[in-house]
Amino acid sequence: MSATDNLNLPIIDLRELDNENTRADFYKKLRKVSRENGFFYLVGHGISQEERDDLLNTVKRFFALPQDAKDKISIDNSPHFHGYTRTGDERTRNKADFREQLDIGREVSGLPILTEDDPHFYRNVRGPNQWPEEVPELKEKALAYSEKAHHLVIKLLKAFIGALEVSEEEFTALTTDNVYRLKLVHYPANDGEQGPDREQGCGPHKDATLLTLLWQDDVGGLQVFTEEKGWIDAPSVKDAYIVNIGEMLELATNGYFTADIHRVVMKPGQRKDRYSMPFFLSAGIDVDYLPLLKLPKELQAEARGPTSDPENPLFSNLSRNYMKTRLRSHLGTTKRFYPKSYEQIMKSGNISSSAY
Numbered sequence: 001m002s003a004t005d006n007l008n009l010p011i012i013d014l015r016e017l018d019n020e021n022t023r024a025d026f027y028k029k030l031r032k033v034s035r036e037n038g039f040f041y042l043v044g045h046g047i048s049q050e051e052r053d054d055l056l057n058t059v060k061r062f063f064a065l066p067q068d069a070k071d072k073i074s075i076d077n078s079p080h081f082h083g084y085t086r087t088g089d090e091r092t093r094n095k096a097d098f099r100e101q102l103d104i105g106r107e108v109s110g111l112p113i114l115t116e117d118d119p120h121f122y123r124n125v126r127g128p129n130q131w132p133e134e135v136p137e138l139k140e141k142a143l144a145y146s147e148k149a150h151h152l153v154i155k156l157l158k159a160f161i162g163a164l165e166v167s168e169e170e171f172t173a174l175t176t177d178n179v180y181r182l183k184l185v186h187y188p189a190n191d192g193e194q195g196p197d198r199e200q201g202c203g204p205h206k207d208a209t210l211l212t213l214l215w216q217d218d219v220g221g222l223q224v225f226t227e228e229k230g231w232i233d234a235p236s237v238k239d240a241y242i243v244n245i246g247e248m249l250e251l252a253t254n255g256y257f258t259a260d261i262h263r264v265v266m267k268p269g270q271r272k273d274r275y276s277m278p279f280f281l282s283a284g285i286d287v288d289y290l291p292l293l294k295l296p297k298e299l300q301a302e303a304r305g306p307t308s309d310p311e312n313p314l315f316s317n318l319s320r321n322y323m324k325t326r327l328r329s330h331l332g333t334t335k336r337f338y339p340k341s342y343e344q345i346m347k348s349g350n351i352s353s354s355a356y
Contacts, residue, residue: 008232009037009224011240014152015044017159031163034245035302038260039224041240042156042213047148049239052215055141056275062135063100063186073130075103076332079113080127087188090329092203094349098266099201101185104129104142116338122323123285124337125179146182149279153213154178156243157281164253166293173291174210174252177284179322185276187221192268201264201274208325209246209280216242219274225261234262248283248318252290255304287318 010033016026033040062070067086075083082105088096109128114121131139154175161171187201201221216222222234222242234242250259266274283290295303327334327341335342 007041007235007237008229009039009041009234009242011041011043011237012243013044014042014046014156017155023162027159027162030159034160034163034257037226038245038258039234039262040243041237042243043237043240045152045241047145047152047241051145051148052277055145055277056217058135058138058141059102059184059186059275059277062102062132062138062184065132065134069132069134070100073102073132074332075330076336078127078130078333079124079337080105081125081326081330081333082127083130085330089332091331092200092205092329095200095203096197097200097202098190098198099185099187099264101183104146104182104184106146106180107143116340120286121338122319125323125326126285142182142184145277146180146279149182149213150178150180150281153180153211153279153281156213157211160249164256164293164299165296170291170293173287174248174283177286178210179282179285181280181282183276183278183280185278187219187264187266187274187276189273190266190268190270199266199268201266204261204263206259206261207244207246207280208248208321209282210248211246211281212244213279213281214242214244214276215278216276217274219270219272221264221266221270221274222276223263223265225263231263246280246282248290252293253295253303254292254300256295256299256302258304282322283318285319290318 012026012030012033016022016029070084071086073083075081075085077083082103085101085103087098087100090097090099090101105126107129108126111123111127113127114124129139157175158171161168190198204225214222216236218236220233220235223231224234225231244262245257245259247259250257264274264276327338328345331342331345334345
């Protein structure tokens with residue numbers, strides 16, 4: 001038996017896509033595991049462990065800074081939702097997540113800041129990042145990693161053209177001018193003395209994106225909900241990423257693929273800090289409606305219809321929905337830059353159902 005025989009999730013080797021002798025089987029396997037699981041391990045991806053470890057060590061130096069140093073690049077300073085979030089300041093399903101994080105987007109400058117009365121104010125999610133002056137090397141390393149992760153996820157996303165037997169033309173809307181975001185995340189250890197609130201590292205949610213590429217350390221805590229087994233563990237596998245289907249891809253396939261609910265649990269007595277680096281890929285900033293992919297008849301017959309989490313509906317206007325997830329998750333930023341939206345959120349009580 002191999003070390004992976006007892007895993008709850010399947011493994012996909014991306015090298016099989018590059019080999020014309022194995023490509024057809026790769027497409028079948030990718031389609032099967034994406035339909036049955038929504039989560040899988042990815043190996044053969046070409047991003048070295050040394051590069052990930054180098055970025056991780058730099059990230060750890062950032063999170064080890066004094067609180068006031070980290071707060072200097074608070075996400076509440078950024079109308080683009082780029083920056084640092086204190087432990088407990090992001091919420092999922094109206095409950096605080098016990099983690100701190102740094103959100104990094106594509107480095108863009110010179111764009112105007114749109115008011116929330118502008119119908120295109122969702123474009124504000126693009127803009128410059130904030131970087132810690134105490135750890136200057138983080139900028140170069142994080143942006144270099146983001147570019148490699150972006151290239152990898154686009155390659156995987158385009159592989160679904162072959163897996164689903166759809167035309168490249170209708171898939172173009174999913175691969176043009178994509179929005180992406182890298183989160184560098186630190187989950188403090190849970191010594192059990194702070195009570196149950198510390199167990200929610202990240203609450204149950206679906207990703208409102210196309211695909212997520214996750215690197216995680218070996219501490220554990222990631223769980224995926226399945227209809228058959230309930231919550232299952234998704235531990236780290238050496239040199240493997242975890243990939244999960246987001247709601248955008250679920251919608252585009254009419255539910256042929258399903259975005260699974262997942263969470264991070266830091267159980268009492270977990271005395272090691274946890275670190276992870278999820279990379280989220282979304283559709284282009286001005287894509288209003290996802291294309292409903294024209295699947296072959298036999299695949300259409302197996303499509304279940306989109307099963308969006310009822311507490312996190314995916315609206316047809318993708319860019320506005322993308323912005324809504326940010327507005328609900330980071331109330332300090334919303335209150336400062338988008339007061340009308342903040343007032344509406346507080347009246348509705350829908351703080352956040354998404355940890356994106």
